[in-house]
Amino acid sequence: MKIKAAVLRGVDQPFEIEELELAPPKENEVLVKTTASGICHSDYSVAHGILNCPFPIVLGHEGAGVVEAVGPGVTDLKPGDKVIAALTPSCGSCTMCKEGKEFMCAGMGKLLTDCTQLDGTTRHKTASGEDVYALCGVGSFGEYMVMPAGSAIKVPEDTPLDITCLIGCGVTTGTGAALNTANVQPGEATAVIGCGGVGLSIIQGCRIAGSTIIIAVDPMEEKRDLALSLGATHAINPFEEDAAAKVKELTGGLGVHYAFEALGRVETMAQTWEMIRPTGTCVIVGVASLDQSVKIPSAGLLAEYEIQGSCYGSSTPKKDIPRFVELYKSGELKLDEMITQRIGLEEIDRAFEEMGRGEGARSVIMYG
Missing domain, CATH: 3.90.180.10 (Medium-chain alcohol dehydrogenases, catalytic domain)
Structure with missing residues (x-):
C-alpha cells in the first residue's frame, strides 16, 4: 500500500x-x-x-x-x-x-x-x-x-x-522510572533534573507514589511552572542558583532519596550524585552520547550512594501501558x-x- x-x-x-x-x-x-x-x-x-x-x-x-x-x-x-x-x-x-x-x-x-x-x-x-x-x-x-x-x-x-x-514512550519511561525502577515510597523525597516529557512523567510518578518533596530542576520558566502544576513541590532554575545545594537546603541538609536525570547529559548525571542523601539512589533515565562516561566521586560509596540505570521505565508493556491508561482516565496521570x-x-x-x-x-x- x-x-x-x-x-x-x-x-x-x-x-x-x-x-x-x-x-x-x-x-x-x-x-x-x-x-x-x-x-x-x-x-x-x-x-x-x-x-x-x-x-x-x-x-x-x-x-x-x-x-x-x-x-x-x-x-x-x-x-x-x-x-x-x-x-x-x-x-x-x-x-x-x-x-x-x-x-x-x-x-x-x-x-x-x-x-x-x-x-x-x-x-x-x-x-x-x-x-x-x-x-x-x-x-x-x-x-x-x-x-x-x-x-x-x-x-x-x-x-x-x-x-x-x-x-x-515518554510517559512509560518516566512514570515507570518512579514507580517501577525506583519504586518510590510514600513520604520519600525526590528530585528531577530536566522537565521535558520524560521528566514531567517522572514527577507525576513520584506524586502518584506519594513522594512529599518533589523538586523540579529546569532552566525554562514555562517548564518549571508546568512541573509545579503536575505535582512538583519546588522548582529550581539551575542557571540562577546551585541546584545541588538548593536540593540539600530543601531537604534539611540531608538530600533526596532519589534523584532522577532526564536530560541525557553526563554533567547532569554526575550532578544527581550531589543531590542524594546517604543510602540514596541516582536514577539515570536520560540517554547521553554512548561514547561518554559519567564520573562520580568515590566518597559517596562510603555512604552507600547508589547509581541505577532505567530503561523504558523497567516496564512490562502489556501490564503497565493499560495501567497508565487507567491512571489517565482516573485523573491521576x-x-x-x-x-x-x-x-x-x-x-x-x-x-x-x-x-x-x-x-x-x-x-x-x-x-x-
Missing part, C-alpha cells in the same frame, strides 16, 4: 514528506493505521546524530492507532483494536522476557539499532525500491505502521489515542497538560526546531 511519511535521509537534514510503499505484515506482525504520534527526544537524538541509526528512515515510535490487518500467527489482536506502540517487542522467548524483564527483550536491540523488523528486513520502500528503515520497528511519522505484534499493546475502546499516544501543540505531518521540521530550543513539553502529530 502507498502511504505518506516523513523521511529523514541524514543527520541534521530536514525531513522530506514522501510517498512510500508499505508492505503488508508478515508472520507475528500487525498493520496499524496511525491516529497520532508524539515527537520524542529520542527522535531528536537520531536526527542530530546523538543516537546512531541507518538512513533513510521513518522516525517516530510514540505512536497509537487502530489495527488494520494482522499477519499469520497473530491471535491476540484483530482489525479494529486500538493499540499503543511499545518500544519492546516482548518476544516472550528470550532470557530477559522469561525473567519478566521485557524492557530488556533481546529483540529490542534489533528494533532500536537496526531499525528493521525482527526478521532483519524492512517494510518501507521508496518508489524506486530503496529500503527505508523504521525507528524501533514502528515508524509512527507515517500514516500507517507495521510492527511486531508484541509491540502493539491493546487498550480499551474508549481510550483517546490522540492523548494516550504519549504513554508509548495528567497528559492533556503535557501536550504543547497538535500539528500536521508537514509541520514536523518546525516542531523539531522548537524541541532543540527547549520549548514546550510534547508536540503530537495528528493524522486524518
Whole structure:
C-alpha cells in the first residue's frame, strides 16, 4: 500500500514528506493505521546524530492507532483494536522476557539499532525500491505502521489515542522510572533534573507514589511552572542558583532519596550524585552520547550512594501501558497538560526546531 511519511535521509537534514510503499505484515506482525504520534527526544537524538541509526528512515515510535490487518500467527489482536506502540517487542522467548524483564527483550536491540523488523528486513520502500528503515520497528511519522505484534499493546475502546499516544514512550519511561525502577515510597523525597516529557512523567510518578518533596530542576520558566502544576513541590532554575545545594537546603541538609536525570547529559548525571542523601539512589533515565562516561566521586560509596540505570521505565508493556491508561482516565496521570501543540505531518521540521530550543513539553502529530 502507498502511504505518506516523513523521511529523514541524514543527520541534521530536514525531513522530506514522501510517498512510500508499505508492505503488508508478515508472520507475528500487525498493520496499524496511525491516529497520532508524539515527537520524542529520542527522535531528536537520531536526527542530530546523538543516537546512531541507518538512513533513510521513518522516525517516530510514540505512536497509537487502530489495527488494520494482522499477519499469520497473530491471535491476540484483530482489525479494529486500538493499540499503543511499545518500544519492546516482548518476544516472550528470550532470557530477559522469561525473567519478566521485557524492557530488556533481546529483540529490542534489533528494533532500536537496526531499525528493521525482527526478521532483519524492512517494510518501507521508496518508489524506486530503496529500503527505508523504521525507528524501533514502528515508524509512527507515517500514516500507517507495521510492527511486531508484541509491540502493539491493546487498550480499551474508549481510550483517546490522540492523548494516550504519549504513554508509548515518554510517559512509560518516566512514570515507570518512579514507580517501577525506583519504586518510590510514600513520604520519600525526590528530585528531577530536566522537565521535558520524560521528566514531567517522572514527577507525576513520584506524586502518584506519594513522594512529599518533589523538586523540579529546569532552566525554562514555562517548564518549571508546568512541573509545579503536575505535582512538583519546588522548582529550581539551575542557571540562577546551585541546584545541588538548593536540593540539600530543601531537604534539611540531608538530600533526596532519589534523584532522577532526564536530560541525557553526563554533567547532569554526575550532578544527581550531589543531590542524594546517604543510602540514596541516582536514577539515570536520560540517554547521553554512548561514547561518554559519567564520573562520580568515590566518597559517596562510603555512604552507600547508589547509581541505577532505567530503561523504558523497567516496564512490562502489556501490564503497565493499560495501567497508565487507567491512571489517565482516573485523573491521576495528567497528559492533556503535557501536550504543547497538535500539528500536521508537514509541520514536523518546525516542531523539531522548537524541541532543540527547549520549548514546550510534547508536540503530537495528528493524522486524518
